[in-house]
Amino acid sequence: MLPSGTLRIHELTSEERAVYATLKPECLPEHVAIIMDGNGRWAGRRSLKRFIGHQQGARSVQLVMETASRIGLPWLTLYAFSIENDLRRPKAEINFLMRLLKSFLESNVQRMMDNNVRIRYIGRTHELPAEVQEKMRWAEETTARNTGTTLTLALKYGGRSELVDAFRSLAAEMKLKHISPERITEEDIHRHLYTAHMPDPDLLIRTSGEMRLSNYLLWQIAYTEIFVTERLWPDFRGIHLLEAIADFQRRERRYGGLSEGSGEVDEEAERIKIAAG
Ligand code: FPP
Numbered sequence: 225m226l227p228s229g230t231l232r233i234h235e236l237t238s239e240e241r242a243v244y245a246t247l248k249p250e251c252l253p254e255h256v257a258i259i260m261d262g263n264g265r266w267a268g269r270r271s272l273k274r275f276i277g278h279q280q281g282a283r284s285v286q287l288v289m290e291t292a293s294r295i296g297l298p299w300l301t302l303y304a305f306s307i308e309n310d311l312r313r314p315k316a317e318i319n320f321l322m323r324l325l326k327s328f329l330e331s332n333v334q335r336m337m338d339n340n341v342r343i344r345y346i347g348r349t350h351e352l353p354a355e356v357q358e359k360m361r362w363a364e365e366t367t368a369r370n371t372g373t374t375l376t377l378a379l380k381y382g383g384r385s386e387l388v389d390a391f392r393s394l395a396a397e398m399k400l401k402h403i404s405p406e407r408i409t410e411e412d413i414h415r416h417l418y419t420a421h422m423p424d425p426d427l428l429i430r431t432s433g434e435m436r437l438s439n440y441l442l443w444q445i446a447y448t449e450i451f452v453t454e455r456l457w458p459d460f461r462g463i464h465l466l467e468a469i470a471d472f473q474r475r476e477r478r479y480g481g482l483s484e485g486s487g488e489v490d491e492e493a494e495r496i497k498i499a500a501g
Pocket of ligand 1: 260261262263264265266278279281282285303304305309324325328377457
């Protein structure tokens, strides 16, 4: 289902339009999640400081967000700052990332308004510096009535800590309502995740070639298609999002079922084989 905004295909670059023309618009993913990796390597390969890589990475966020909104992608969720980043990176880099986030919001809210993009966040965002939280709130409130793409930034995010938070709040609800553990369903867990308001990602993109999930959306990606590209995040553009979607559309999603043409199951023959050992 498309968000209630207008498609703006004419605003794509001619190269993007050429890739878009190969897509089936009725089979676009609803939700694309991205692990943005490789800022440091991008800078290192140019003998630049890591900070410059992050700065270029912020530019990629802006451009990818715009392409997503032009093709009417309802949900785009970006891994912008993990709990592990916070624990394991030098203080100076964390401070820089926080300043970069603030300035990204300041300079992009108008662009979000122009592109009908709404911004939201997931993660333990209450643990971020107060002035960053203030800017985040401002951006969220300013864009709250936009009806196009929802850009979600995962900040101070970890998949396991999201599950811990979900179980804590589910346990509190159960205690309050005197619900016994046997009655817990997947739907109950879903309701307590940070992402309760959105569909699970159809497509997860990871840049810079690592074959890891890095503690991202662990519950939500149970049936998500994964696309890994060698391209480093600061070099990732809207056209690469479209190429990933084209690859996604060539896949067949089975959700644990059978594919078409995988053959009839001959129950009698199977029984005989099993009986014969
Ligand atoms: C990985 O690069 C990227 C991050 C630490 C998170 C993503 C951050 C940005 C794209 C910066 C700006 C984002 C916003 C929303 C303003 P890395 O440093 O791990 O790269 P490396 O693995 O090559 O060292």
